[in-house]
Amino acid sequence: MQNRELQIMRQLHHVNIVQLKHCFYCNGEKPDELYLNLVLEYIPDTVYGVARQLQKAKQYxxxxxxxxxxxxxxxxxxxxxxxxICHRDIKPQNLLLNPRSHVVKLCDFGSAKVLQKNEPNVSYICSRYYRAPELIFGATDYTTAIDVWSLGCVCAELxxxxxxxxGESGVDQLVEIIKVLGTPQREEIEAMNPNYTEFQFPQIKAHSWSKIFRSRTPPEAINLLSKMLVYDPKNRVKPLEAAAHPFFDELRQENLKLPNDVPAPELFNFTLQELSQVDVSTREILVPPHERNSxxxxxxxxxxxxxxAARATS
Structure with a gap:
């Protein structure tokens, strides 16, 4: 019996992905019921839990x-x-967090799937507030860019x-997105789902990003969000290019210390497989000179x- 989540988890080995330790089957109450149990490494909290605590204390x-x-x-x-692999359910609840070390790990690959070209996928995936607009439009040929949209929503929420x-429904959600990004252009609608290009949307102007966030929000944060939260999936920033964005430059400083003088977790232990997705100039940003090793x-x-990849871009 093959299980997609188990198959995916068995092939993932990364510092920011929860580790599969063991798995076993057990019988249910009915004779034909069989349950798969995944044993994962223990991580005590989630980004959602920590964000909720701050929210209750009226703190940012x-x-x-x-x-x-x-x-x-x-x-x-x-x-x-x-x-x-596309995760298809990025949300604060699925970001495990060790609040002492500030290490974050992605979990819950129950919705994850290897996306194949020309193979349709269900559009009703991803949790409500984090659903990319192409999913709300019912697209079935979406790409991994849906995860980037979701992460942009998480970042904005924090x-x-x-x-x-x-939004309480897909339509609600779309209204909220249009209120911020403005009405999508015809070519943007086509990029999300060509079946909707003739649909008449109310014409709403884009809202200025800086007016949405409080005044102390760094302009680099707003600039990064403007690259992640884009209607056309092809124009969304790729995850590793996002990691090289100036918003994260502070993390690349020598002797970075977090609140309460906590040392930063390991941030630069890239493998060649990871770095091969970006060109040499992006690698030079991602791995600061004081962190370089063999x-x-x-x-x-x-x-x-x-x-x-490097030879092709040099």
């Missing part, structure tokens, strides 16, 4: 923690997307202290990289 999450949590999930997404696009910076004696 420190910006440096927003950076460190979102950055780690950018890495997790870049890794799974490089294997063709900055705002509440969901960016709350694993994350396997440059040959002549200064070239051992992978084809």
């Amino acid at each position: 999450m420190p910006i440096v923690l927003v950076k460190i949590y979102i950055y780690q999930i950018c890495r997790a997404l870049a890794y799974i997307h490089s294997t063709g 900055l705002l202290g509440q969901p960016l696009f709350p 694993t994350n910076w396997p440059v040959l004696e002549d200064g070239s990289w051992p992978d084809a």
Whole structure:
């Protein structure tokens, strides 16, 4: 008996993805019931839990923690997307968090799937507030860019202290998105789902991002969100390019310390497989000189990289 979640989890090995330790089957109450149990590494909290505590205390999450949590999930997404896997349910509840070390790990691959070209996928996936517009439009040929949209929604929520696009239904949700991004252009609608290009949408102007967030929100955060929350999936920033965005530059400083003088978790232990998704100039941003070693910076004696991706861009 094959289980998609188990198959996917068995092939994932990354610092920002929850580890599968063991699995076993057990019988249910009825004779034909068989349950698969996955045993995962223990991580005590979630980004959702921590955000809720802050919300109840009427406090905002420190910006440096927003950076460190979102950055780690950018890495997790870049890794799974490089294997063709789309998570399809990115939300704060699925971001496990060790509040002491600030290590974040992506969990719950129950909706995840390897996306194959020309093979339709169900559009009713992903939790409400984090659903990409193409899913609301019923697209079945979507890409891993739906995860980037969801992560943009999570990032905005941590900055705002509440969901960016709350809505009780798909239509509600779309209204909330249009209120912020404005009415999609015809070509954007076509990129999401060509069946809707003739549909008459109310003409609404885009809202300025800076007016949505409180005044102390860094402009780099708003700039990153404007690259993640884009109607056309092809134009959304890729996860590892997002990790190289100036919003995360603070994390690349030497001797970075988090609140209460906690040392930062490991952020630069990239593998060549991860880095091969981006060009050399992006790698130079992602791995600061003071963090380079033979694993994350396997440059040959002549200064070239051992992978084809770097050779193609040099």
